[in-house]
Amino acid sequence: MIKRHITNTIRKLRFEHNEMTQEQLAEKAGVTRQTIVAIEKGNYSPSLELAFRIALVFNLSIEEVFSYEIEQKI
Amino acid sequence: MSTGQKQNYISLVTTLLVSVPYFIFIFNKYQLEVLNISGELRFWSTAILLLIPIRIVSEIVMSIAGAVLQAIITGKEGKDLSDERDTLIELKSTRNAYFIFMFSFMAAILAVSQGHSVSVMFSILIISGFLSELFEIFSKIYYYKKGF
Numbered sequence: 158m159i160k161r162h163i164t165n166t167i168r169k170l171r172f173e174h175n176e177m178t179q180e181q182l183a184e185k186a187g188v189t190r191q192t193i194v195a196i197e198k199g200n201y202s203p204s205l206e207l208a209f210r211i212a213l214v215f216n217l218s219i220e221e222v223f224s225y226e227i228e229q230k231i
Numbered sequence: 232m233s234t235g236q237k238q239n240y241i242s243l244v245t246t247l248l249v250s251v252p253y254f255i256f257i258f259n260k261y262q263l264e265v266l267n268i269s270g271e272l273r274f275w276s277t278a279i280l281l282l283i284p285i286r287i288v289s290e291i292v293m294s295i296a297g298a299v300l301q302a303i304i305t306g307k308e309g310k311d312l313s314d315e316r317d318t319l320i321e322l323k324s325t326r327n328a329y330f331i332f333m334f335s336f337m338a339a340i341l342a343v344s345q346g347h348s349v350s351v352m353f354s355i356l357i358i359s360g361f362l363s364e365l366f367e368i369f370s371k372i373y374y375y376k377k378g379f
Contacts, residue, residue, distance in 0.1 A: 187314070188312075188314040188315070188316070189312055189313070189314055189316070189317070191236070191316070191375070192314050192315075192316045192317075195316060200377070201316055203315070204315050206315075207314075207315060
């Protein structure tokens, strides 16, 4: 069975940016803290626009924050 | 817990506190009245039409009461910010509610086609409206908690 999901490095990036809180990131990206929590946990895949906004907060390209993984399960 | 999530619990309490007593009142009133077919149609139409302003006013009152209570307990105002995830949750929950109501609507039509009275049809419609509303609220609570 093939499982596809979007992973991200937001947690690590927050830590590297002066230990930015989820609340601060949410404010900068224009979403609620719950949405950031859900994205970090992998429970919610953001829209392309939100993914770009989050990447812009860290001054990175979208690929450096989000990646698309295909997992092969037997 | 975000303001959007709290709003679901407020809606749940409002639905249970307002709709259930109203339905009990309406069904009891119906038992006491002897009506012909046009009288029955008028009775149920009025009952549904009356429920709309009652629900709107009660939602507004409960939302204000909830916001005041939150401000008293936490000492700060709740931010009424909703984003794309809130919108998606809203849409998915509404879709789930429509599924319930769609099947109930078919059941109501089926009841009339099988020779049951219009009061049976309206009863099914009112109960299914209530159930679909509850299902919508529980869907939102589920999506907020588990994600999707």
